[in-house]
Every structure is written in C-alpha cells, then in structure tokens.
Amino acid sequence: EAKSGRTDLIFLIRFRHCCLLRNQRCVLAYLYDRLLRIRALRWECGSVLPNAVQFHMSAEEVEWFNRYKKSLATYMRSVGGEEGLDLTQDIKPPKSLYIEVRCLRDYGEFEIDDGTTILLKKNSQHFLPRWKCEQLIRQGVLEHILS
C-alpha cells in the first residue's frame, strides 16, 4: 500500500517540477530580455545613461552595463590602428563633414573644437561638425536637416 502511494505521487511531483521549470524559464527569459535592451542602450544613448533609466535597473544590471562598456571600449581600441575606432559613431553612412541641425529643445551652451561656444535654444539652426552633433541628435536634442 505504501508502495502504491509512492508511485501515485510521482505524477504529482512531476507536475510540480514542470511548474517550477516553467516559472524558471519565464523569469530567465525576462531577465535576459532586459539585458538585451540594456545592451542596446549603450549603442543608442552612449556611455552615460539617463538617470531615470538607471533608476529602474538593478545593481547587477548596472554592473553588467559597466562591464559591457569596458569590453566594448577595449575592443574599439584594439581595432583600427593607433587611436582605435569608435564604432558607435557614424551609424548611418556620412555624406559630409558639416551638417545642418535644428534645435528641438533648450539645451544650453555647447562648445565645439575650435573653442567657440554655441547657445542651443529651441528652434535655432546651426551648421556644425558632424561628429560633435551625432550624440545630441540621437538623444533627440537636435534634429538633422537635409538640404
């Protein structure tokens, strides 16, 4: 009788095990998806994350992000000769050195390479070097205008 009781309960144990595995799978897939999105953040927002995003990340995720940043930086330094190659720039093929941009919101002062500062106010238009503006355009501060 004890034996039959035991074999009966095998089904129950198996059922519970299935449920546990299912929960584990869902949790793992969720966490992995979060990491994939955090990785995408490095390519879209650059190496400094906005505070609001960072607030929603766990400590381990911030740690993971920092380590990914470091890996990426090491790789970029090793590629492309002396100073390395910044892969996060020029995501779209560049056509010219200087581009026309319009400011979408008030940003403040912005300094370019030859030392002059430009005041970025809403709706002002400027003609600026491409590599300085790329970050700001991706963040939505500036808008690239095609002539």
Added chain:
Amino acid sequence: MAEAYFPVGPGLGPEENFLSLDDILMSQEKLPGRAESALPRLAFALGQGAGPGDSLPEGSKLEIPLWLAKGLHDSKRRIISVELPKVYKEAWRTVFSADANVVDLHKMGPYYYGFGSQLLNFDNTENPQIAQSILQASTFVSRFRRIMDSSQNAYNEDTSALVARLDELERALFRAGQKGLNDFQCWEKGQASQITASSLAQNYGKRKFTEVDV
C-alpha cells in the same frame, strides 16, 4: 535601421528556443488531452475538482497548456495522452488543401505554425508526416506568396486589414518585408544618411519617468 535591440527569436522546427519570449507565449496555448490514470490531488490544480484533496478520475478530458503536456508526456503514456486540436485534424487539412488563403489563421491559435511544429514532438498521432506536409506544402507555401506580395507593395498604408488573418510567424515575415520596403524608400529619398533620434530617446520624451534626485 539603427536598431540595436535584437530579441531572441522563436525556434524553428520541433525545438523551442528556451529564452525566446515568442516561444514562451506559444507554449502557453492549450491542447486537449486525456488523463491516462487516476491523478491524485491534481484535480484542483487542473481546475476540475471541488477541493484540494480530489483526484482526477481516469480518462477524464483535460485542456492543458503545451508546456505541461510536454513535461508530463512520455512514450509509455502513463500520465497524459494528448490529442490533436481540431485545427490540425483531417477536416481542416482538406480545407487547407482546397484554398489556404482564405483561412483566418490568427483565430486558429495565433501561433499556428509554431504550435504545429511542437505537436510533432508527441509521436502519438497516426501520421505526423501529413501534419508536416500541411505545414510545408498547402498552408505555408500558398500563403507565403500572398504575404510577400502584400508586404512589398503596401507602402505608407494602413495594413491592419492585411495582417488580421495572419498568424504570428506570418506577421513577422510581413513586418520584415515592410521594413525592407521602407528602408529602400528611405534610401531612394536620400534619407539614408540622415541621423535620427534613437527610439529610446523618442519614448523617453513621451513617457513620464518618475523624476529621481540622485
């Protein structure tokens, strides 16, 4: 074009991708089955008992999700035996071979192809090879032509009418086709070199994140 987020896609064929969110949703779909032996104390969990101590009598009909069916199924069929859902049976197969384009596959379970591939794992159907030929020959191939055509020719239109009758795999194909079309049009207009704001930055502007003082 500048998207950096690459989620894990659904698995192809009889293997699911463990980390794929699409596969997890797909394996939640229910499957009809029978309890092969009396299952003690499971009645409550499976929604059929009055109290937590009841056991399911042998032979009772169950609707269980795919992940549970895969876990409890073994070749000797001691616990659960599964049956094919209606959509994969003989009657529907003849409908598909007649004309596959008119069927609303989204209603038949939004993961028709994925779920069908998973059913091939349970080798207790009389002819899995027929099921396989349905997935290949009649349904998928004949519908594919229509999907490809419509995705490549619907530019800047409301595509909800076209997409409503497709299941998830077909919708992914449709979206890929649309993306290709949009990218090409963008290139033709000379916008391929225009730097755009990242999608995250755009969402960030629209949503109100709670302001944090760090």
